[in-house]
Amino acid sequence: MFRFFETLVNPYPAGKPETPPRGLLPFILHFSRPVLPLLILMSLLTALVSAAEVLFFSYLGELVDWLSGAEREGFFAEHGWRLGAMAAIVVIGLPLLVLMQSLLTHQAIFGNYPMIGRWLAHRHMLGQSMAFYQDEFAGRVSQKVMQTALAIRETVMKLLGLLVYVVVYFGGAMLLMGIAEPWLMLPLVAWLAGYIAIMWIFVPRLRRVSMEQADARARMTGRIVDSYSNIQTIKLFADTRREQAYARDAMEGFMVTVHRQMRLATLLSVCLTLLNSLLLTSVVAMAIGAWYFQAISLGAIAVAIALVMRIRFMSDWILWEVAGLFENIGTVQDGINTIAREPAVKDLPGAATLTVPRGEIHFDALQFGYERPDGEGIRVFDGMSLTIAPGERVGVIGRSGAGKSTLANLLLRFYDLEGGRIVIDGQNIAEVTQESLRRQIGMVTQDTSLLHRSVRDNIRYGSPHATEAEVEEAVRRAHADSFINDLVDLKGRRGLDAHVGERGVKLSGGQRQRIAIARVLLKNAPILVLDEATSALDSEVEAAIQEQLYTLMEGKTVIAIAHRLSTIAMLDRLVVIDEGRIVESGSHQELLARDGLYAALWRRQSGGFLGLDIDAEAEQHHGRPLGVET
Structure with missing residues (x-):
């Protein structure tokens, strides 16, 4: 039985991920469609349970009247069948209703509903552009995905439950009191007006604070996740106090909102208690007065007082549910700002699948620049063109900030061009799917x-x-077997089964790079991009892997970016970029003979090493493409 209800909803809907709408109701509906029929059915069952409870109070009043006016000898003969019907409804009918409602709520909806939100939001976030993640904390994004999914469920279920329960229950109470004595409705109407006033005053404030x-x-x-993710840097600079202060600043900001919320909670509780006390006192006084003048029976008094007591206890629950509802709405609205954002780089409708039979790459009149957070633009390419023949191995060289890494990022379509185009075997990469493009390119980064x-x-x-x-062969060719066989993690897993830690922190830079090379060897894509692929390796291992890289390059179109010029001197052609333009092109010997920028860089090196590409790194981590919203 449990399994049947648990499988009524698929928590992992298929289909292409879509950007959620930015409006509150459309956003909630986007994540609620798979459970919408069940939510409607749950509301109907909630209405039936509420109606049954009101009916019990009506029966209670009748029972008091029967007991006060009936003779003992003929009581069961006259009222026995009614008592039996009441008992059957209480013992059988209500538990069955609650069972169905609980199975639907807890088994079918409660767990699956937020998982649908997490699944759809996570799939959408995986499709976000590189610029998005350069401007966001990973921990902050994951927190938004997790808490927004829960908030959507709580918002919808609280709203449906409250509306149904309050309308049916309060409406039934008003009806019963009106039938017994119309004047008894006045305290309820006054209480309702006061209750709405309290919500009008407090709920919006609670929503803003939430x-x-x-x-x-x-x-x-x-901030906490950022500290843990960069724990090595923190320990290297022995500055845990600064990290503590950095986290405490955020914690204190959070506590300010907690204190504001709790102050409102205290005032709200006092106002509600006063309002409920006035309701109870006025209804009891009016009921006793009506009984004194023989306007109502003892049963009606019992029903009135019981309903008021029930409403008194419910009112506190309802108000906090409403406050919780608006708190969750606030969380959802906050999540919309992060989740409901269009990716900066999107596939065109009907985008084709890229095929690479030859591997020719043509960069045609590239126009591209980054926009800094202060709005100032940094121009990288302004009309640069470059053609790489099928199977040609090209080295890209230049000073820091010349645009070498940006060229690779544009080829992988991490950013869209402002003008020009990049063509692979006659296919514009802007017109093919990003997945098919990146499947055809193997890349090893620094x-x-x-x-x-x-x-x-x-x-x-x-x-x-x-x-x-095949995995073991790739490991051997990348010369990674020398350390992988000795790996052991905390859970005792060894070799290829050992876990490497977050971002691979359990391994050295050279070990991580050898695993990355093994991964690219296994991928065996027709286009290969090497962005300082051997920078973290010692000379002996680098010499051994260089042989495998040259073997890997055979039959592939290669773009190699290097700061150690000696590592790319043997390539077919070297292209020197300066300020976003190609200033020299030719073989190593040809460029030395020309005695231009390449020759100057070669002479400047000590052991074939050129300074780190600091400016390019700044572009990647602190800037974003011009015209891209983040």
Whole structure:
């Protein structure tokens, strides 16, 4: 029975991920469609349960009247069937209703509903552009995804439950009191007016505080996660006090919202208690007065007082549910600002799948620049063109900030061009799917980041369906077997099964880079991009891997970016970029003979090393493409 209800909803809806709408109701509906029929059914069952409870109070009044006026000898003969019907409804009918409502609520909706939100939001966030993640804390984004999904469920279920319960229950109470004595309705009407006034005063304030609190909580979480993610840097500079102060600043900001919320909570509780006390006193006084003048029966008094007591206890619950409702609405609205954002780089409708039979790459009149947070633009390319023949191995060289890494990012379509185009085998990469484009390109970067999974999973990322023998062959060719066989993690997993830690922190830079090379070897894409692929390796290992890289390059179109010019001197052609323009092109010997910028860089090097590309790194981590909203 449980399994049936648990599987009524698929918590992982299929279909292409869509950007959620930015309006509150459309946003909630976007994540609620799979459970909408069940939510309607849940509301109907809630209405039936509420009506049954009101009916019990009516029966209670009748029972008091029967007992006060009936003779003992003929009581069961006259009222026995009614008592039996009441008992059947209480013992059988209500439990069955509650069972159905609970199965629907807890088994079918409660767990699946937020998981639908997490799944859809996570799939959408995976499609966000690189610029988005350069401007956001990873911890903050994950916090938004998790808490927004829960807030959507709480918002919808509280709203439906409250509306149904309050309308049916309060409406039934008014009806019963009106039938017994119309004057008894007056205290209820006055109480309702006061109750609405309290909500009008307090709920919007609670909502505003809740929105600020949700944002403060996400900021606090983001700062804490940022510290843990960069724990090595913190320890290297022995500055945990600064990190404590950095986190405490966010915690204090969060506590300010907590104190404001709790002050409102105290005032709200006092006002509600006073209003409920006035309701109870006035109804009891009017009921006793009506009984004194023989206007109502004892049963009606019992019903009136019981209903008032029930409303008195319910009112506190309802008000806090309403406050919670607006708190969750505030959380959802805060989540909309992060989740309901269009990716800066999107596939065109009907985008084709890229095929690479030859591997020719043509950069045609590239126009591109970054926009800094202060709004100032940084122009990188202004009409640069470059053609790379099929199977040609080209080295890209230039001073810091010349645009070398940006060229690779544009080829992978991490950013969209402002003008010009990039064509692979006659296909404009802006007109093909991003997934098909990146499947055809293997890349090893200088800053290798690994997933917090096993070594095998990280390597198999290059080819998910690779056999164990193929994985081991890639490991051997990348000269990674020398350390992988000795790896052991905290849970005792060894070798390829050992987990590498967040971003691969358990491994050295050279070990991470060898795993990245093994991953690209396994991928075996027709286009290869090497962005300082051997920078973290020692000379002996680099010399051994260079042989494998040259083997890997065979039959592939290669773009190699290097600061150690000696590592790319043997390529087919070297292209020198300066200020976003190609200033020299030719073989190593040709460029030395020309005695231009390349020759100057070559002479300046000590051991073939050129300074780190600091400016390019700044572009990647602190800027975003011109015209891209973030």
